[in-house]
Amino acid sequence: MKPSRLHPLALVLMIGGSLIKYSPVFIFGFWRDFAHGTLNQEDVLSTAALLAIVAGLIALASLVRYWRFRYTLGTSGITIESGLWRKQSTHIPYANIQTLQRQQWFFLQPFGLERLSIETAGKADKKAEATLAAVPTRVAVAIEAHRHPDQPVTPTAADAPDHTYTADAHALNLYALTSLGVIPIITGLLWLVNKADDLAPKAWVASVEATLAHLALALTLGLAVLVLVLGMGLSYLNLWQKYYRFTLTATGETLTTTRGLLARNTVSVRTQRIQAVRAKASILRQWCHLTTVQGLTASRAADDESDDDLVLMPVVTTAKVLATMQPFIAWLPATMPPLTRPVATTRWRFARNAAMGYAIVAGLALVASWLWWPPGRLWVTGGAGLLLVLGTAQGAYAARQTGVAVLDTNRIVAQSGHWFAQETFFIRRATVQTVSRAQSLWMAPLGLTHLTLNLRKGNGNEAVTLKYLNAATVTAVMTWFQPHDSH
Secondary structure, X not given: OOOEOOOOHHHHHHHHHHHHHOHHHHHHHXXXXXXXXXXXXXXXXXXXXXHHHHHHHHHHHHXXXXXHOEEEEOOOEEEEEEOOOOOXXXXXEHHHEEEEEEEEEOOOHHHOXXXXXXXXXXXXXXXXXXXXXXXXXXXXXXXXXXXXXXXXXXXXXXXXXXXXXXXXHHHHHHHHHOOOOHHHHHHHHHHHHHOHHHHOOHHHHHHHHHHHHHHHHHHHHHHHHHHHHXXXXXXXXXXXXXXXXXXXXXXXXXXXXXEOOOEEEEEEEXXXXXXXXEEEEEHHHHHOOEEEEEEEEOOOOXXXXXXXXXXXXXXXXXXXXXXXXXXXXXXXXXXXXXOEOOOHHXXXXXXXXXXXXXXXXXXXXXXXXXXXXXXXXXXXXXXXXXXXXXXXXXXXXXXXXXXXXXXXXOEEEEEEEEOOEEEEEEEXXXXXXXXXXXXXXXXXXXXXXXXXXXXXXXXXXXXXXXXXXXXXXXXXXXXXXXXXXXX
C-alpha cells in the first residue's frame, strides 16, 4: 500500500493533547497575576499575550508532526515515519505485535475513526511502539487480518466467537464501590483544599475567612464529608464508565476485551502471548467475595486501577473464577488446588518483618518530633504506635495468603499477599524466565527458604516471591522447573 496520512482530526487531538500536557504553564501564568488579590489589566494582558504565543508554538509543532507522519501497511508489517526535528522510520512486523489496542472516543464514532496503539515486547518504556491518533476502523481490521491470517476478516454468523463473557451490572457496581482508587482521589482533593490559601488571591481568602470564622467547626466537618463523598463518587464513576459493557470474547486462539462508555476500548491478544493469569482481590473485595482476573503479557496491554496488566474480567465471584475463565484459557485448572503454605510456627516472621519496616519510619518520626516539634510529640507517638499495629497486621495477612502448588509438569499455582491484597498466579513452565531461592544463615537450621518465580511482564519483570516456605517444597519447585524429557 502507499503511505497514508492520519485523518485531519488527528491534528486536533495532537494540539489538544499538547495543550493539556503544558497546562501547568498556563495555570501558573495566570495564577501569578491573581495570587496577590489585585488585578492589573496590563499584567493580565501581557501574560495572556505571552501564553497565546506559547499556545501558537505548540500548535505549530503539532502541525509539523502531523504533516510528517505517515503509515504504510505492507505485506510483512507496518512502517511508520514520524518526527518533529528529524525524521524517524519504524518498521513493526505483524508477527511481533503483542497487543493491538483500539480506542474509539464518542466524538470519533460519527467519522468511523479510532485511535490505535501497537505494542511489542521490545519497547523500553511505557509508551506503545506506535500510536495512530485517528485512522479509519478498516486499518485495524487490515492489521488483524495480517496478524491472524487463519481467521476471516469479516466474521459471519458461522464465525461467531467461541465463548463470550459480559460483566454483570450488579457485580460492576460492587467492584466500583469497593475500589481503593478512592484513596488517591481523596488525597488529591485534600491537598487542593489545604492549598486553597496559597492558590487563591489573598484578598478573597481573607474575605471568606472573615465571613465563615464563626462556622469553623461546622465548615471543617462539612468539608471532610464533602471530600469523602466527592472522592467516592469520582472513583465510582471513573471505574463504572471505564468497564461499562465489558465483554470478553474468545475466537480461536485470540482473546478480545471491549469496554468503556465515553471511549470504547478494544484489546486483542493471542493466548500464547499471555505469560500468566493473575486473580487479584483486595481485602475489601475478599470480604465481598469478588476477584479481578488479569493476564500478564510482554506489553503494556491494560488499563487497570493500579497496574498495566490486561484485565480479562474486571470482577467475578471468587468461587467461580476458574469455571468462568477456563473456556477462554484452556490450560487453567478446573478447581483451585490445595496449596502448601508456611507452617503456622513460622508465620510470626512475616509480621516481624513488616513491623520492622514501619518501625524505622516511626523511629525517625519520633526523633524528628523530639528535636524539632516538641508540641507534636504526643500525636507522633500515637501515629508511630498505629504504624506498628498496621505493619504487624499486614505481615500476618501476608502469611495467611502465601502458598504454592505444582499441578503437573507444565503448570504451577503461586499465591502471595501484600498491602492487604491477595494475588494468585496460574503459570505455565514455558513462560517462567528463572526460578531462584534464597536462604539466610539463620533460616537454614529451620529448613526455611524464600522462593522467587520470575516472569516477563510489560517492560520488565514480574517477580512472584513466596517467603518462608519449607525447603523441601522449594526443592520440589526447582525440580519442576528443570527441563523434562519429552519422551
